Amino acid sequence: MADSKLKAAILIVSETASQDPSTDKCIPTLQQVFADLGNNQWEVAETEIIPDNILDIQKSIRTWADREEPINLIVTSGGTGFATKDVTPEAVTPLIDRHAPGLVHGMLASSLAVTPFALMARPVAGVRKQTLILTLPGSPKGAKENLEAVLKLLPHACVQAAGAASRPLHAGGVKKLEKDAGVSSGSAAGASGAASGHHHQHHRHGHGHGGHAAVQPHTKPEDRPQSNDPSAGPTRRYRSSPYPMLAVDEALKLIEEHTPPPVIERVPVDMSLGGAVLAEDVKATESVPAFRASIVDGYAIRIPSSGKFEKSVYPVALVSHAQAGDVPELKEGEIARITTGAPLPPGASAVVMVEDTVLASLTDDGKEEKEVEILTDEVKPGENVREVGSDVQAGDVIMTKGEGITVIGGEFGLLASIGTKEVAVYKRPVVGVLSTGDEIIPHERSGPLRQGEVRDTNRPTLLTAVRNQQFEAVDLGIVSDKPGALEESLRSALLHVDVLITTGGVSMGELDLLKPTLERSLGGTIHFGRVNMKPGKPTTFATVPTKHSSSSPAATRQSKTIFSLPGNPASAVVTFHLFVLPSLHKQAGIEPAGLPKVKVKLDQDVRMDKGRPEYHRAVVSVGRDGALVASSTGGQRSSRIGSFKGANALLCMPAGEGSVGKGETVEALLMGRVGVVGR
Structure with a gap:
């Protein structure tokens, strides 16, 4: 040096x-x-x-x-x-x-x-x-x-x-x-006459700029104590959480308030649209059908100018199939064989069903109809004809803003039928999922566990849950508990995903560094760090200012959401459905957001927790009387992922002494399809 x-x-x-x-x-x-x-x-x-x-x-x-x-x-x-x-x-x-x-x-x-x-x-x-x-x-x-x-x-x-x-x-x-x-005792530290004149230390910067692009906190300092310094040793860590314990409803309100609004994008009409929500009305650019078409198999006829069609034998002048191509004009006194959906020949007035005809003669080679006898004279103009625009008229609003598009319903087919090339939809957020902890190992690693190792069940479970809700899920792997590695992984992830889900590292242990890393290293705001519920008390919701992933030089800064879920498997799944899903729905324009809530009747006594409301895993089915019936999946430890086997609902159990009895009614959040008792 x-x-x-x-x-x-x-x-x-x-x-x-x-x-x-x-x-x-x-x-x-x-x-x-x-x-x-x-x-x-x-x-x-x-x-x-x-x-x-x-x-x-x-x-x-x-x-x-x-x-x-x-x-x-x-x-x-x-x-x-x-x-x-x-x-x-x-x-x-x-x-x-x-x-x-x-x-x-x-x-x-x-x-x-x-x-x-x-x-x-x-x-x-x-x-x-x-x-x-x-x-x-x-x-x-x-x-x-x-x-x-x-x-x-x-x-x-x-x-x-x-x-x-x-x-x-x-x-x-x-x-x-x-x-x-070059300094001496009693003097300023070598200031050399620096203290002369005046300068203003409110410092809007000497460059005369009109403002700084700051990150705005959403809470008062006294209500938002900053978490531990990630670089501080265990002796300088909090012994209890600095975050107030919120009720579930309060936490959901904060998620609603701080989840970014939906982003609108224009996308092509293809099968990837399934699950998207329209961001604007869709108008038909063309009529359906675009031509006069037959709705039956039969014979197109031309009603004479006298207005009366006679029963008689008519020559078959042409054939019209349901395929593209020019069709010659049908002259008075002629008929044309026509199939369902085929265009009517120019000049045709109606279609006679094949059931109202008989074959009169064949062509010389015996392969085609030459003449057909029409057995009825009661055919009216337009009979058995689908007129132009009878399904959809050009300019009609065929789907409205806020409607969802499914591939099993008729929405996709309707868009395709009128030739819609692209639509404006709410962009579905891309969701990244990572696990934290040096003790976590990939679930698929072969061989026995070493002392202290835990197989990673949360990440694959949450990835599956995200994809089942028709959102793109990105597997971000397992991240070390070390502060530098955690910060680097979080920062990199936020450049590529819209929502980040982490599990583990949100409790009060020596290596639980997620909250301090979010606040101190990433400049994020933790909107809540504890929720009064069972399981899932340490659930954390934060927003972090992040540069938009666009490569454009005009890319803007945006706020991205982070859900730090508990490390226990059952807690992670419960809190995903309860807290993460409403945020994903809001960002995707899906209403109402979150799981549907229904009333169910208990088929057994269910014990309450004395201290906290509990989200009890259960199977809800339709009883013989048509009412919804709920059965507990058994032990509800937050580490017991087996309690989710077969579960399709979360019972919203109040805190209290004793049990809610068999036959009593409670609210439940439906996570999946409801079956029928006995099936």
Whole structure:
């Protein structure tokens, strides 16, 4: 380290400067500070200008601090004030392993000597791995003063952070350290007259931009305590959850409130439409049928201008089959053999059923009809004819916004019949499913389990549940409990899916890091972290701001939903149906959202839980009297996935003492088809 310069990076956080770098004045100002006061110890190796965005800030810092040869010092400028969109401290704080409050105090003290508004800044300082990070004000003058206040001390800090032994560095005591740094006791840390003039520390950034793209929290700080630091050891973890226990109805309201609205897309009319919901009315672009067609097998006739058709023997002048092709005009006194669905020849007035005719003569080769006798004279114009547009008229609304499209019903056939090429539907969200835990192994791995290993049943079960609901499911595998691996996997997953389902890691164990990773590392908002229910108490619902997966340069940032379900198998399945499914339905435009709720009669006593409402797995069927009857699947431990075998419903059991008796009625949520007792 002594033989080479320390490497510094300057990160400007500004919406305006990111769009027009020529407006930035901070980079040259700070470069000059390093040149003038750096004692030839610094090389400004990297500079970058980014918008006011938590994820962008964190990405730049990680890039510089986490690489094989990390930057020694990162200074940011901008976004440290109290404006709603000033988010630099929120972005930087979760990345810091060890905070440096002394440097913060020194920067504030230096600025306070200039203006009381210095106290309106929110600087952050600390070490990430081997890199020192400082956040400076957005104005060039404020940034200059803050950096000048501490710059002479930073080489010592950076050398230590890089791993140098402390004992040799401190040989000779404080006096030697002060001398080497060019500072003296009782002085500002080498500020060199920095405290002159005024600058405003409310910091809407010196680039004159009109606002920062911040992540807006949806709860008050006092109602939304932040979870543990993922990098903190077990001795510094919470001993009880900081999240309030919500009722199920309250949790469902939060899901409804924070689930993103449906996205509309135009898609081709093909078999993949099954399960989609229309986002706009569909109008017929052509009439059905598009030609006059016969509805029976028989003979097309032309009624004379006199209006009276006579019983007689008529020559068979032509044949019309139900296939494409031109049909010659039918002349008066002629008939045409015609099949069901075939177009009427031009000039034809009606169709006589084959049952009302007899063969009169054959052609010379004996293979075709030559003449046919018509046995009735009661045929009316238009008889046995399907007129143009009699099914659908061009311009008619054939399906309305909000209707679902099935492949077993007539909706797909109706769209296809009128030649609809594409329709606007609500995009069905893509759902990613991952399991967390170093103890989890793939369920299909052969051989006996080793001590502590658990086969992954949740992930394949949830993937199946998602696909059964006609949503695309992406298998994201098993992720380690280690904070870095978990964060990286979550961040990558959110670029490719709309909804993320995780299982495990949401309780209070030493390795349950999902909640703190969502909040502190991903900048997410946890809307609830505990629900008063059995099973599924630690269920967590969060939203995370994420860049749209589109490759377009105009790609926008959007909020994506994360459901962190308990690790116990039965809990995971119950909470999927209860909480995840309504969110998927809302994003897909499906109404009503969630499972249908019905009244059922118990065919046995069902015990209640004293403390929490329970969602009891059961089989619901139609009784002999037509009423719905429910039978428990047995033991309801949250780890007992066997309680779902054959289950098609969740009984909504209230909390209380004792049991709900046989023959009494309770509400149930239907998860599947209902059979009939005795079948």
